[in-house]
Amino acid sequence: MKIKTVTEKVMNTVFFACGIVAIACVVIITGYMLYAGLPAIFKIGPAKFLFGTEWASTAAEPKFGILPFILTSVYGTAGATLIGVPIGLLTAVFLSKVAPKKLANAVRPAVELLAGIPSVVYGLIGMMVLVPFVAKTFNLANGTSLFAAILVLAVMILPSIINVSETALNAVPPEYEEASLALGATKMETIFKVSIPAAKSGIAAGVVLGIGRAIGEAMAVMMVAGNVANMPELFTSVTFLTTAVSKEMSYSAGLQREALFSIALVLFCFIMLINFLLNALLKHKKGGR
Amino acid sequence: MKKLIAIVLTAAMAATLLAGCGGAASSSAPSAGSSAAGQAALSGKVATNGSTSMEKVIGALAEAFMMENGGVDVTYDPTGSGAGITAATEGTADIGLSSRGLKDSETGLTAITVALDGIAIIVNNNNPIADLTVEQIKGLANGEVTNWKEVGGKDAPVVMIGREAGSGTRDGFESIIDVKDSCKYAQELTATGAIIAAVAANENAIGYASLSAVDDTVKAITVEGVEASETTVQDGSYKVQRPFNFVVKEGAEQSAAVKAFIEFAESKEAADIIIAAGAVPLAK
Amino acid sequence: MLQNDRSPRRRLRDNLLRGAICVAAATTVLLLVSLIGYIFMRGLPYISWELLSTSPSALRGTIGILPNILNTFYMILLALIIVLPLGIGAAVYLNEYATNRRFVAIIEFATETLAGIPSIIYGLFGMLFFCQFLGLQVSLRSGALTLVIMILPTIIRTTQESLKTVPESYREGALGLGATKWTMIRTIILPSSLDGIVTGCILAIGRIVGESAALIFTAGIGAVIAGNIFQAMSRSGGTLSVALYVYVFERGKFDVGFAIASILMLLVFGINLLAKFAKRRLSR
Numbered sequence: 001m002k003i004k005t006v007t008e009k010v011m012n013t014v015f016f017a018c019g020i021v022a023i024a025c026v027v028i029i030t031g032y033m034l035y036a037g038l039p040a041i042f043k044i045g046p047a048k049f050l051f052g053t054e055w056a057s058t059a060a061e062p063k064f065g066i067l068p069f070i071l072t073s074v075y076g077t078a079g080a081t082l083i084g085v086p087i088g089l090l091t092a093v094f095l096s097k098v099a100p101k102k103l104a105n106a107v108r109p110a111v112e113l114l115a116g117i118p119s120v121v122y123g124l125i126g127m128m129v130l131v132p133f134v135a136k137t138f139n140l141a142n143g144t145s146l147f148a149a150i151l152v153l154a155v156m157i158l159p160s161i162i163n164v165s166e167t168a169l170n171a172v173p174p175e176y177e178e179a180s181l182a183l184g185a186t187k188m189e190t191i192f193k194v195s196i197p198a199a200k201s202g203i204a205a206g207v208v209l210g211i212g213r214a215i216g217e218a219m220a221v222m223m224v225a226g227n228v229a230n231m232p233e234l235f236t237s238v239t240f241l242t243t244a245v246s247k248e249m250s251y252s253a254g255l256q257r258e259a260l261f262s263i264a265l266v267l268f269c270f271i272m273l274i275n276f277l278l279n280a281l282l283k284h285k286k287g288g289r
Numbered sequence: 290m291k292k293l294i295a296i297v298l299t300a301a302m303a304a305t306l307l308a309g310c311g312g313a314a315s316s317s318a319p320s321a322g323s324s325a326a327g328q329a330a331l332s333g334k335v336a337t338n339g340s341t342s343m344e345k346v347i348g349a350l351a352e353a354f355m356m357e358n359g360g361v362d363v364t365y366d367p368t369g370s371g372a373g374i375t376a377a378t379e380g381t382a383d384i385g386l387s388s389r390g391l392k393d394s395e396t397g398l399t400a401i402t403v404a405l406d407g408i409a410i411i412v413n414n415n416n417p418i419a420d421l422t423v424e425q426i427k428g429l430a431n432g433e434v435t436n437w438k439e440v441g442g443k444d445a446p447v448v449m450i451g452r453e454a455g456s457g458t459r460d461g462f463e464s465i466i467d468v469k470d471s472c473k474y475a476q477e478l479t480a481t482g483a484i485i486a487a488v489a490a491n492e493n494a495i496g497y498a499s500l501s502a503v504d505d506t507v508k509a510i511t512v513e514g515v516e517a518s519e520t521t522v523q524d525g526s527y528k529v530q531r532p533f534n535f536v537v538k539e540g541a542e543q544s545a546a547v548k549a550f551i552e553f554a555e556s557k558e559a560a561d562i563i564i565a566a567g568a569v570p571l572a573k
Numbered sequence: 574m575l576q577n578d579r580s581p582r583r584r585l586r587d588n589l590l591r592g593a594i595c596v597a598a599a600t601t602v603l604l605l606v607s608l609i610g611y612i613f614m615r616g617l618p619y620i621s622w623e624l625l626s627t628s629p630s631a632l633r634g635t636i637g638i639l640p641n642i643l644n645t646f647y648m649i650l651l652a653l654i655i656v657l658p659l660g661i662g663a664a665v666y667l668n669e670y671a672t673n674r675r676f677v678a679i680i681e682f683a684t685e686t687l688a689g690i691p692s693i694i695y696g697l698f699g700m701l702f703f704c705q706f707l708g709l710q711v712s713l714r715s716g717a718l719t720l721v722i723m724i725l726p727t728i729i730r731t732t733q734e735s736l737k738t739v740p741e742s743y744r745e746g747a748l749g750l751g752a753t754k755w756t757m758i759r760t761i762i763l764p765s766s767l768d769g770i771v772t773g774c775i776l777a778i779g780r781i782v783g784e785s786a787a788l789i790f791t792a793g794i795g796a797v798i799a800g801n802i803f804q805a806m807s808r809s810g811g812t813l814s815v816a817l818y819v820y821v822f823e824r825g826k827f828d829v830g831f832a833i834a835s836i837l838m839l840l841v842f843g844i845n846l847l848a849k850f851a852k853r854r855l856s857r
Contacts, residue, residue, distance in 0.1 A: 004753055007753070007755055008753050008754060008755055011754075011755040011758075012670065012754075014662060015662050015663075015665050015666040015669075015670050016666055016670065017662070018658070018659050018660075018661075018662025018663040018665070018666055019662070019663045019666035019667060019670075019671065019680055020680075021659050021663060021725070022663060022680055022683040022684045022687060022725060022726070022729065023679065023680060023683040025683070025687060025722050025725070026683045026686050026687060028702070029690070029694075029698050029722075032698055032701055032702055033694070033697075033698070036697075036701055056454070056470060057454045057455070058454040058455055058460075058470075059469075059470035060469065060470060086597065087597045087600055087601065088597075088601075089597075090593055090594045090596075090597030090598065091594075091597045091598045091600075091601045093594050094594045094595065094597065094598035095598070098591065098594050098595070099598070107598060107601070107602055109845065109849075110601065110602050110605045110606075111601065111605075112845055113605060113609075113841065113842070113845060114601070114604070114605050114608075116779055116783065116841040116844065116845055117608070117783070117838070117841065118782070118783030118784070118785065118814045118817075118837055118841075119783070119785065119786070120783075120785045120814050120815075120817045120818045120821075120834075121612065121817070121834045121837060121838070123818070123821075123822070124612075124817065124821050124827075124830055124831070124834055125608060125611065125612070127821070127822070128615075128827065129611065132490065135491075141445075141446040141447075141448045141475070141491075141493050142448045142475045142476065142491065142494075144475075144476050155604060158601060158604075162601070186583065186587050187587070188586070188587040188590040188591060189587070191590075192590065209689075212689050212691075213691075215691070216690075216691020216692070216693065216694070217691065218691070218692070218693040218786045219785050219786050219818060222479070222822070223821075223822055226475065226476040226477070227453065227476065227477040227478065227479075228474050228475065228476065228477050237474070237475055237476050237477070239477075242691070242693045242786075245693060245697065246479075246693055246696075246786065246789075246790075247453045247477065247479055248453050248454055248455050249372075249697075249790065250341075250368045250369030250371065250372050250455075250479075251369035251370055251371040251372065251453065251454075251455030251456050251457070252371050252372075252455050253371040253374070253375065253392075253394075253395075253455070254394060256454070256455065257371075261697065261701075264693075264694060264697050267691075267693075267694065268690075268694055271689060271690060271691060271694070272686070274689065275685065275686050275689040278685070278689065279682060279685055334808075336710070336808075338711070341823065348629075349632050352630060352632050353632065362799075362804070362808075364795060364797065364808050364809060365795070365809075366711050366793045366794070366795060366809045367793075367794060367823075368711070368793070379705070381704075381705075381708075381710050381711075382710075478822075479822070479823065480822065480823030480824070481823070481824075482822075482823045482824030482825040482826070483822050483823055483824075483825060485825050486821075486825030486827070489825070502824075506825070562632075565632070
């Protein structure tokens with residue numbers, strides 16, 4: 001009997017410890033990002049760091065302005081969202097409301113496969129097919145550009161948007177749609193005026209998830225964006241926050257290295273913001289039901 | 290589909306088996322007494338870490354060294370010169386590999402030059418340019434020359450492709466051509482192979498890459514009439530070159546295996562291997 | 574009345590919208606088909622037994638991906654061994670033990686947060702924490718530990734979902750028969766949620782196979798076969814995805830890249846099929 005209660009207590013503690021692990025990880029990661037990233041920001045000066053337009057980390061007089069990276073990440077993500085969301089949302093509508101069940105069941109695995117493709121494979125295709133294509137189509141000397149990166153990111157965020165939106169659309173109570181149809185609305189009117197508005201917080205969650213994926217993607221972007229620290233323009237080589245870090249990390253030393261961790265901290269802040277937004281949206285959805 | 294998966298899985302399982310055999314074979318080698326120098330068989334691990342440009346050289350040296358000393362395990366992590374030097378300082382690697390000299394801030398370390406490397410200036414195979422002066426290269430790199438016809442080529446825009454900040458190759462190129470901090474790049478890539486591939490893919494591109502990595506997919510031009518080759522690098526007539534260094538911590542305790550590997554890399558025997566790997570051994 | 578409602582303009586708009594939906598869905602499917610088709614077309618011809626069964630040799634100048642295949646397996650094995658107890662334990666705690674709702678919400682928020690952190694951040698964190706702070710160096714085990722944090726949310730979520738499907742009457746029955754809570758969990762709860770755990774594992778394997786950014790800085794890109802798994806753990810080892818990146822972007826070996834991409838796609842196919850199979854069993 002005694003051994004039993006001891007076992008009980010031990011197992012209780014073990015499970016509790018496992019439960020804590022996730023929290024511990026978040027705390028340690030946050031702590032480390034701050035610890036590694038903050039010093040350089042203050043050495044360089046927060047305003048100079050965040051709003052400086054020039055990045056020359058190994059110059060005789062190094063300049064550590066990361067505004068080009070921030071803007072590139074923002075523009076790149078916005079562009080990818082602009083292209084990815086309509087296609088993704090409409091595909092979700094197709095799967096959830098329009099397609100016959102059999103066809104939907106055939107298309108859905110395709111979306112899952114798209115989600116499973118490793119990002120380096122997207123990068124490979126982008127580098128070998130998309131970059132030369134962009135150079136030819138727009139008559140550029142050099143195809144690696146923000147535009148190429150946007151296209152790659154748009155494809156990469158499709159599965160997140162489709163999956164989450166479809167789940168949200170499926171969860172719309174059928175009575176809503178039946179009522180709308182009974183009142184004489186056409187199927188399309190019902191979808192766009194009833195179903196989508198009813199599923200909007202779920203769809204928003206899908207979009208935010210996609211944004212999170214786009215802003216955090218490194219490898220695929222690295223292979224198509226050209227990686228020069230220019231202020232973003234659609235057809236110039238650009239550097240994202242993620243690629244700024246991964247590009248120079250292996251050869252970096254001293255303040256340059258510290259500044260790279262500071263860039264990672266900025267990226268981390270963006271991600272946390274998106275996480276909070278996502279959480280709020282999902283909670284809202286749960287509460288609304 | 291199912292068949293394919295089955296084939297892949299079988300292959301993977303077979304591979305695992307093979308690997309097991311391989312490991313057993315190599316660990317039994319020292320007992321066979323294959324140590325060339327006739328000393329007691331060496332064993333242990335030599336961890337090297339650093340420059341990606343030194344990959345071929347260190348790969349060949351390690352492979353040859355391990356063939357002679359089956360009990361030694363030489364590992365190589367191509368992380369970059371900076372990371373290699375850091376690793377040597379922090380003791381996470383036995384030997385840091387650096388394709389540039391040590392900076393003033395990097396103290397407490399000794400750099401042992403084991404080889405030299407020419408930095409080839411490469412253009413696309415379809416580019417008619419065959420020779421450039423240092424001055425012309427400078428113009429192309431810093432953006433003063435924007436069209437190939439200004440240096441005697443076709444009427445086409447110049448696309449300058451280079452390495453990322455901190456790279457040993459970039460450092461070497463920029464300081465020799467005297468374009469430090471003033472290079473105008475169209476693409477910054479993180480490895481030698483990437484630059485060669487990008488130049489091979491773009492007719493208007495010019496880039497620079499370690500001589501050891503250049504193959505026939507791109508054209509290495511002559512600089513002031515001197516072709517980049519083993520002899521011209523060794524005698525210094527080809528100007529764009531840099532050292533390949535082993536970086537070790539001063540006063541750190543080195544295992545017998547580490548010492549032997551460094552000796553091996555400096556030996557006459559290693560010179561042929563270094564040449565085979567495309568780099569240039571020091572003039573002896 | 575009805576005919577009035579379905580005016581030509583309305584019908585036109587309806588058809589336009591329907592057209593847009595179909596075009597979007599077709600775009601998605603076409604994208605996938607052309608992506609996979611292109612990869613296989615360029616990659617499958619280059620998959621050879623030699624490529625799959627050898628190590629790369631700098632001396633002979635050959636390329637083989639056997640070490641990368643093995644590293645991928647080791648990585649999966651190591652990461653799963655560590656993450657499974659942690660993830661399942663956390664899920665059991667959340668579902669069976671935790672009574673404080675606020676606390677559960679905090680854990681769940683932490684899990685969601687972990688799921689949202691991009692792999693490049695994990696890579697940096699792993700490099701700072703596991704490789705440097707804990708002194709594990711750039712090695713398979715550092716990589717595996719980094720992956721553990723990455724896939725923890727997946728395991729927790731899928732296990733939790735299947736724990737929820739275990740009927741309450743099972744628990745009451747077991748406790749009513751005098752079993753302690755731990756006995757109840759061990760003999761009733763865990764076995765009946767096995768399918769969910771398996772699904773979680775399959776999803777996690779998919780993530781590990783495709784991961785690159787988090788592993789480059791933590792596990793490196795080593796491609797030498799170690800004697801056994803324990804030796805392999807303490808040295809740098811690149812998985813297939815990492816090797817793809819290295820061969821393509823750093824060395825410009827596109828054929829090898831496409832061959833690895835084909836292998837990865839076949840693995841992804843297999844993993845998806847397995848996941849579907851597991852899910853079907855779960856819902857039964």
